[in-house]
Amino acid sequence: MPQAVQPWIVHKVYYGHFLCHVLHQDYVLRAGVDSAAIKQILLDTLDARGAEYPAEHNVGHSYRAKAPLAAQYRRLDPLNRFNSGIGKLSHAPGWADSPDDNGDAMTRIYRCRTALSEAAGLFEAAFTPDASWAGEVYPARRGLIVTQAEDQRQLHPAVWGIPERRLGLRGKDDCPTIWFRELWEVSPFLFEPESRCIIVLDCFATPTGVAGRSSKSWSGLESDILFGWAGIWSGEGANPCFTGFVVAGNALVGHDRVMPALLRPSEAKTCLSGTASEAANLARRTLPPTEMWSEALGEPWNCKR
Known part of the structure; x- marks a missing residue:
């Protein structure tokens, strides 16, 4: 219970x-x-604790639908005619005033602007001096990842997007992001330590605004200039590739959106070498907005990667 609201409450009842x-x-x-x-103060407190609400009934028009539920509403009612405004979502026909990306789509752009030596030192990893990657990464481009090989971490480039068939999913496309539950249901063996990775980044973008006029908002961690994103990788074939876990967005990114499962560099050991339960907690965790920053620079969201 936040101290700020204590004086205004006469009586409290808790039961389950x-x-x-x-x-x-x-x-x-x-x-x-x-x-x-x-009520809003109390809900913000629950968000910071990672609680789910409402726990017994649906969101109705009283609570904001989180990303998976918002995407389900869009799939069930593409014209937005049955119950517009549910989950505090759009009232517009056809979701016309929704962002370009729907609520189930994580941003397809992040940045990794660093030197190899800086990233290697931060994540305590060995690296190949001639490795190359893109400073601004989108699917099919090369980013930097950290993997575990026996007792040594390796920092190396890989292509963003694992083919869906390798993940056990139906489809022929490359998969840049995945929910932990999706992977665990079909291919839990891909979450063994040798298949886990940390994606290195300094910020990620989400679209803000309405369709056709949206722009990029960049977000990152307050405490770390460079940080990680929990993921998995595949070394099959000529080009190693990776995908990142997504989680429900927080108040900063937007509760109707999704965001990367972000890691502090100090959590690298747990992510790469911890038990499945410990690593899964990181892959499913939404960091609170108080630990993040966000900045909108007005850059057009014009790259449908």
Whole structure:
């Protein structure tokens, strides 16, 4: 309970369902208090803790739908005619005022502007001096990843996007991002330590604005100029390739969007060599907005990679 709202609450009741994870939190407020403002503070606190709400019923028009649910609504109702505005989403016919990318699509652009020696030192990895990669990376371009080979971490370039067939998914396209649950359901063996990787980046982009006029917003970690993104990689064939895990967006990126599963450099050992449970926690974690920055520079979102 945030200290700031304690004086406005007369009584609190907490109770839960037997043998399930549904918890109720009821509050009696003092007369004259702005109940909507108090509720928003409480919801922000739940977001920071990684809680899911509402736990028992659907979002209706009271709560914002997170990225997977928002994408499901778009798939079920492409014309947006059945219950427009549900999940605090668009009321426009055909989702006309939604961003270019739909809620289920992670940004397809990130930046990795660093020197090999800097990244290798930060992630304690060996590297090949003549390695090359793109400073601005989008699918099919080469980025930098960190992998574990026996007792030594390796920093090397790889192509962004693993073919779906290698992941056990139906389709012929390359897959730049994936939800952890998607991988675990069909190919859990691909989450063994030798298949895990850390994607090196300094910021990532998300589209803001409406279709046809959206621009890029860049986001990163407040505490680290260079950081990681949990992923998996494949060394099959001539060109190593990788894909990154995505998670529900936070308040900074947008609850109706998704974002990378970001890592601090200090978490590299857990990500690459930890148990499946420990590494999975990182691959499914949404960092709180207080640990991130975001900046909109007005750059057009005009690269449909």
